[in-house]
Amino acid sequence: MANWLIEKVVRWRYGMIVVSLIVAVVFGWGAQYLQPDTDYKAFFKETNPQLMAFNRIGNAYTQTDSVLFVVQATEATVFTPETLLIISELTRRAWELPYSQRVDSVVNFQHTDADDDGLVVRELVEDAVNLTSQQADSIRQIALNEPQLVKKLISADGKVAGVNVVINLPVHQGDSLHEVGEAARALRAEFADRYPDVRVLLSGIVEYNYASEKIIGDEMVTLMPFMLLVVLLVLVLMLRSFWGTFATLVVILFSIAVAMGAMGWIGWPLTSGSAGAPTIVLTMAVADCVHILVTYYLYLRQGHDKFSAMRTSLRLNFQPVFITSLTTAIGFLSMNFSDLPPFNVLGNVVAIGVVAAFLFAIFFLPALMLVLPARVGNSEVRQSHAIDPFANFVVRHRTGLLWGVSVITIALIACIPRNDINDNFLRFIKQGNPTRDATDFISENLSSFYSVEYSLHSPYEGGVYDPRFLQQVHQFSEWLKLQPEVAQVMSITDIFTRLNRNMHGNDPAWEKLPQERELAAQYLLLYEMSLPFGLDLNNQINFEKTATRLTVNLVEQNTAAMLRYEKKYADYLRVHAPDIRFDAGSTTLLFSHAGISNAISMLEGSILALIIISIILIVALRSLKIGLISIIPNLIPAGLAFGLWAIFVGEVGISIAIAIGMTLGIVVDNTVHFLSKYLRVRREQGATPEQAVRYSFSNVGVALLATNIVLIAGFLVLSMSGFVLNSQMGMFTALTFVMALLVDFFYLPVLLLLVDKDTKLDADHLHQVTGS
Template sequence: MGSYFRKVDDWAASLTRWVIAYKWIVLLLAILLAGVIGSGAKYLEFSTNYRVFFSKANPELQAFEHLQNTYTKNDNFLFVVAPKDGVVFNAEILTAIEELTEEAWKIPYAIRVDSITNFQHTYAIEDDLIVEDLVESAADQNSTYFDERKNVALNEPLLNSQLVSQDGKVTAVNVVLQYPEKKLTEVPEAVEVARKLKADLEAANPNVEVYLTGVSMLNNAFAETGMKDAGSLMPLMFLVIFILCWLIVRSVSATFTILIIITLSTMLAMGFAGFTGIKLTPIAMSAPIVILTLAVADSIHILITLRTLMRDGMEKIDALVEAVRINFLAVTITSLTTIVGFLALNFSDSPPYWHLGNMTAVGIAGAWLYSITLLPALLSFLPFKIKNDHKKEWSVKLMDNLAESVINNNKKYLIGSSIIALLLIAAIPTLKFNDQWVQYFDESIEFRRDSDKALDHFGLYPIEFSVPAIEAGGISEPEYLNNLENFANFLRSQPHVTHVYSFTDIMKRLNRNMHADNDEFYRIPTDRDLSAQYLLLYELSLPYGLDLNDRVNIDKSATRITATVSQTTSEETKAFFADVEQWQQENWPQYMLSKPTSAAVMFTYISERNMDNMVTGTILAVVAIGFIMMFALQSVRLGLLSFIPNGLPILTTFGAWALLVGEVGFSVATVASISLGIIVDDTVHFLSKYVRARNEKGLDIEDSIRYAFHNVGVAIVVNTVILAIGFVVMTTSAFKMNVDLGLMTLLAIIFALLLDFLLLPTLLLLGKKSAKEEENENEEVMIDTTIEPSKS
């Protein structure tokens, strides 16, 4: 055995003996470490802003924030009011809308409320422009009045399909908010009031159903989903681990030890998050689940070896030292490579994945430290008895039989597994990106249910354009207004566009009003000064809170046009953007060109942006892990060889997902790094036992493969089962990105097991001659040796 491996083994054995000798000190230090770092958890807070999913360097976020700094923000609540009888324009419903509109102003941080009742309806009386609420004192009006108001609403471009459905059977109230962003309770405070308004409206009007959606509800849903998962998934995960560990090691004390280790490791991660100011999101909150799953691995390997040694008659203390010695190098390499994989998430364009990676890395480091110190310290005095039995367990026999099958049929396994892997990989190009933030949540979340109902009547995904004029005041220029009107008409002609809010609709209405409401003048004014006068007169007539600041910038050098789209895929949305860009290039002067922006735009591009960034991170992680393997195993060949069984499971996973699902969201980009850090474990443990057999035992390649299967095969299967079940638990999350992450990682774990058992040994056998070929070579050598003297 090489001096390198001997030194590592001797150090591990000495460490374990020291730990056992000073077990009470080790126990105290372990608890103290977790207590001090874990105290940072008191600083943890849930994020209530979807912008946390985008880094500050994200260009789509920067463009959106610029738009919101120019106009009013669009954080909102949308109350969708659906009368069961389908009649909106009557005294009962419009009175309810009037009351809701008035009460909505009392929602904390509300700066604007728009509804069909307070819509600023304009008309002319001789030379006077009259601006008033579309509906006033609904309770006192008659059916003729309501028919007139319905006719106005359905013929008003700014209302139809925006605040009243095309058939006039559903209406909506939109509340715009501007949060100071000084405390994390701002969104929950506003949501609480909005939900009460919804409940009160439904209670007072049994004939009405109300659906509450909007950006503020989206923000709140992220926080509520994270808390929901924390309250359900973590207890479930603890229960699953307890049952699995007890079934595997059949020891209450060993199971208790594992639970202590994973608990302390999780405390370290959460405390680290608190001290570093990490804001919790549904993604970051999956870190404890991942840690609980992965932290078991090191302990299980040591415990299974411990059981085997004690079954063979070794005393517990000696067996503990030997179990740590045998597994120390492997668990150290696996922990290090897992940490590297998760740290690669820092290349993501989405900060919550940075947080997931960093928190998990700290937890894995803690699990490694506790598995080589706290585990032997606790088990040295806790009861752990194994009956002496030199019979092979059925699971070990199964591994031995599998080893023989792979060795004897290595070419068949090599060709078969390679063909299947290549066929799956060939399906990867068919994957399509798709991110729709409503569908990030399952139907157990109120926001998802209400948003789905709202989408039956209105679009929910606004696409914003800030269109510049040539100079200050230039929005009154007829050329500008005509170009803007043409663009609005183009947008209305596009599939999936449900509504377009354009400044030109206001100007056309004013032009008609100022010409005695003659419909022939429902067009863009032909004179700039006249347009500016109309606009000034209109603005002076608008009440507080309903001005044009959300449509026109301060110096009137740009206006905002909004196209609201229905539920579309990311590919459809990008095709829409391409058509918009082409239309602008062909029809607009250069100074008017503008790019789309909004939350919908940000989520549309996040998948590809995340994927592009994570390719770099994953490649660096793969290279780093390869060098770690080369150094740790003292073999460049084995380190290079490990790239194949480590990389193929990720690629085959994407291929299988393409065939099974066909679509991926932005979370998929992180699967490669997360899976890489996990699936390397199987390869490390198999190769470390293989190297030990070659160096320490002096075995040939085939016997070394048999040794690896015999000594670590069961542990690899057991860890795969634990990991698989752990990520199955993650698929019960209410957050779709966690579900996808759990399912894809589950596939990667299964593929890793199959490839490490069926492909890796055949790669090790490549270049090795068969016994018959070696026998023929030996005969040729003997013949040459016999003939040589006669030649001389």
């Protein structure tokens, strides 16, 4: 079958080129339909229970997706007439942002008081233009004692203030995110220019999504070309051939066109999780080409004509290239076990690219090389002989290498438990990005983004007005405030206690919940009727008045801690308020649960992929013993990389769990190519294990070195991504490839020499096999 295909490729080379071009154009045409989706909810399936609970909360109350402006005073406090005027103007202008639904700040906070005529509700800063220093100081005292403001819209020390703009984007966002993002950034820039004495920052979920969209667009036009340049530079240095490098470049571009075009035709969204697909396909497409071209040039330099050299190269490489493409595709397809749709898409797109790269490498690359000039020097001969001393070193020092690599492997694998699982959505963008830096500043100085939101449903006919329900909510809120991990609690009961005090002449003794349902209802009705448009209580009470939202802001927590605290709070409610039905959710909780479930699901997927790949290798290599040996160098690299990661980083997240399945299929490539050459010379020429090891190094060592350098360089470029997910994936994958190369050069041959024992051949046969 393989020989028949090889003859067809050589004979119909011009047709192969034309058909390949048509395929690339037809598939690539679909790339125009690619649509970015930077909504964090794109990371979750619609059936995800945490997302369903989070959506129920969002549907019951005012949306929480927002743009957050932050003003930092250069003086000791923002409570000066000048700074409060800036905040007042920023609050007014924020209403003009597209799709703005609500604007909250310390300036328009609805402060309550009482006079002889009853309840008085007014903005905390009513006339910012004519504000005096004495009035500003009075405002400061009120604000810093208001639980609805402190650590939410004003820092505890009064030096930082926020203007939060709730944005209600349409379901089908289209250009709306871009519209809001650009308008918000323009407003921030305007105030920063007009008021250089204050610092104005911009963050919030909507801004974070827009920053992600910008990064995706920027990296498509910067990171990919740079990665391509690095790969081409490495290829030129390794192949020493312009036309070989050119042909490989065309295969790379065709493979990317097929993968990304298929993504567009199918309608898969381009998210921050799948944005790395083209750069990964780029590196994957190189490996097949390098193996075919290295062998092709080797035989050209030995005096073969280009047709004979290409036939021999395809005959020697067809099976290993097919096997490695198949196992690589399986490794990426194992990403479908992930609970996160963007990584399902990433795995599928790259698998399509891997299959396309194989087909182009087998049918298009040889055809094009047979049409192009075939000029070669002697560099490949020198490179092949240069690796012979290395092969001799491995054969001579097999015992020391066996013990040395084994001890290092055990020591590093023992470090793996030191890794902590931690996924923080707000750290998905790298430090140095203005949005990320602003978010870090806000977390440290104003309001925590680590939160748990509860929708608490009253079991009583009186709904949220029922004193029993209010008392249970109040007790829960007060208990939460006593927990050391809690930074702030937002509860409707704070408003009820304030209103009750106001209606009793501001007597502190009455700062408690009203004891009658009718009274609570009257207080809230009186308060709501006094609120201006856009500042109602829909962010805390649902429309039916049967449930209330309670928000718990926490100091910074890792994944395990978030899940532990979520359970602790749920246990409290079940014990102390068993009749209250509740939903819990937040972006932090979503990603915390995703990190754990994704790690478990990817482990299951990787195990299944390993079993399938092992069966394929046993069948393809036609040896149970060698097939089982191959499992060891395929597993060790990830273990070594994990151990080193534990020592130098110590945190793993979604991207690292994904990288395990992804690299599993790729590291097999080295093993397959080495073993295929090893078994070929053992079976066809009767070589001893020592001779076969030397032969494998001589014939495939340079190609393995070249492909791994390209892979390592390519994924190191991916580590430069502005997305931490892609950056960590690139870094971990590159580290795994380094480990894989070392294991396949220093450990796999030693295992073969240990297990596959045989008698030595005579000197004449030795010369015939090794060419030495």
